Amino acid sequence: MIDAEAKGTLSSRSTTPPAIEKVKPWEKAGIVGSLRRGHRAFQRYVWDDPDKPKEEKWFLFKLDCFLLTSACLGYFSKNLDQSNISNAYVSGMKESLNMHGSELTYASNVFTAGYVVGQMPAVMLATRIRPSVLIPSLEILWSILTFCTSSVTNVSQLYAIRFLVGLCESGYFPVMIYLVSSWYTKGERGKRVALFYCTAALAGMFSGYLQAGAYSGLDGRYGKQGWQWLFIVCGIISLPIAFLGYFFIPDFPETTRAFYITPAEADKQRARLVAEGQKPLGHNPWNRKKFLRIAKQWQFWVLPLGYFFVQSSFPIHQPNFALWLKANGHSVYQRNVWPTGQVAIGVMVQLAAGMISDSPLLRGRRWPVIIVMQVGTLVGVSILAAWSVSNRVKYFAYYISYFSAGVPGPYFAWYSDLIPHDHEMRGFVIAASNMFSYINVIWYTIAVWRTADAPRFHAGFTACAVFGAAMISLTVILQFLQRRDDRKRAADGMTVDDIEAPEAALPRASLAEAATETVKDGVTPQK
Secondary structure (H helix, E strand, O other): OOOHHHHHHHHHHHHOOOOOOOOOHHHOOHHHHHHHHHHHHHHHHHOOOOOOOHHHHHHHHHHHHHHHHHHHHHHHHHHHHHHHHHHHHHHHHHHHOOOOOOHHHHHHHHHHHHHHHHHHHHHHHHOOOOHHHHHHHHHHHHHHHHHHHOOOOOHHHHHHHHHHHHHHHOOHHHHHHHHHHOOOOHHHHHHHHHHHHHHHHHHHHHHHHHHHHHHHHHOOHHHOOHHHHHHHHHHHHHHHHHHHHHHHOOOOOOOOOOOOOOHHHHHHHHHHHHHOOOOOOOOOOOOHHHHHHHHOOHHHHHHHHHHHHHHHOOOOOOOHHHHHHHHOOOOHHHHHHOOHHHHHHHHHHHHHHHHHHHOOOOOOOOHHHHHHHHHHHHHHHHHHHHOOOOHHHHHHHHHHOOHHHHOHHHHHHHHHHHOOOOHHHHHHHHHHHHHHHHHHHHHHHHHHOOHHHOOOOHHHHHHHHHHHHHHHHHHHHHHHHHHHHHHHHHHOOOEEOOOOOOOOOOOHHHHHHHHHHHHHOOOEEOO
């Protein structure tokens, strides 16, 4: 006979169905499974790894919707306001203000002066004043000044306003690059910085269409000329974008108060970045000791030089393609439309470089895509420097000469890997790079890109080839220096200084959790 206990055991075995492991859609056989696997592979290479935890994917989605969108819109409006003066000049401003000779160049130079002066102070302020307050306030100021530009009556007023516009706009690029790099990890930031940088090219293209629309549809309305309406429309575009920044910009992970980021998400993000080797935002004063410490490190001297090499390696300083088309008898339409293909190539190459450098293929390594883009430009400018080739080859050379226009995105994304040990220094070097490039491009343009040399520009194309070769060499050196520093930090136990953030933003419990996670990953916080 079978006792009661045995009966119960048999009964339970017979009534409990065997566990069936659920097959995920991309693991299925057949066409549907293949399509799912292909989609996931495409997603992994183009944007983010689909195997990330659900909470992490939701957090990144929110960052993209708010931080990245706000950054791109603001950078678009900044470059729109920066480039509109050239369109206004050829659309009636020259005659209205009785401008002569090189006065347009002088207006550009006073803008550059204001832009250069404000770079480093803006980044320093961003570590002490919330970027969600600083950046939108500057955007509102330059929007108001853009409105004021529509009412200038002489060149002196134009100079004064352009200087102030440059001063207000000076902090946007370095602070936003600094901010975006402080939220995304190594495998996430390349494509996002590239997308941010591409909006500058789109603004330059859009400005021409905007001026054409303002001139044809608004010229003479309410006593305003077409060029005046251009500045008014640009201000109307910029102002609402500025107000969005107060709500969309999340500050730094250590100080965020953004409505779309929970305290738990902020804690996890800080721990994620520290585990990757990035030093959190500290609160040491900007004093003489700090400046000297930054000046003693190779990144402060080498990285700005590299950005100057990048900016000087492709022929952007003169409308060389349009001038060559004009010399060959092409129509006005062709001279205006065909060169936009160069900008389109620069945008596509930059986006592709950001995606590939973030993908599993390169896993956050920037140097291979930088070298490939620089080699493409080097080939193009070398052909144009030689000049004695067929017109078909010249067309090819003009277009591929813009390959290195895609370098800045991956190059600035690399800064977080080259300067992981000092949060504030990273922002300072970003500003120094942009400032150094603007200063040096002034003499570089005057020295080698003389208008009298058009359309041949032998000195200009030769200089591009030299700087392109220099950037390729420097990229190899930077990769060597990064590996050397990584080995040194690994040997020293990778001490992360200033693990604490301002008390109001990072409670003790959160700090302890972040420090615990850091120790687990082999990073020892300093006491």
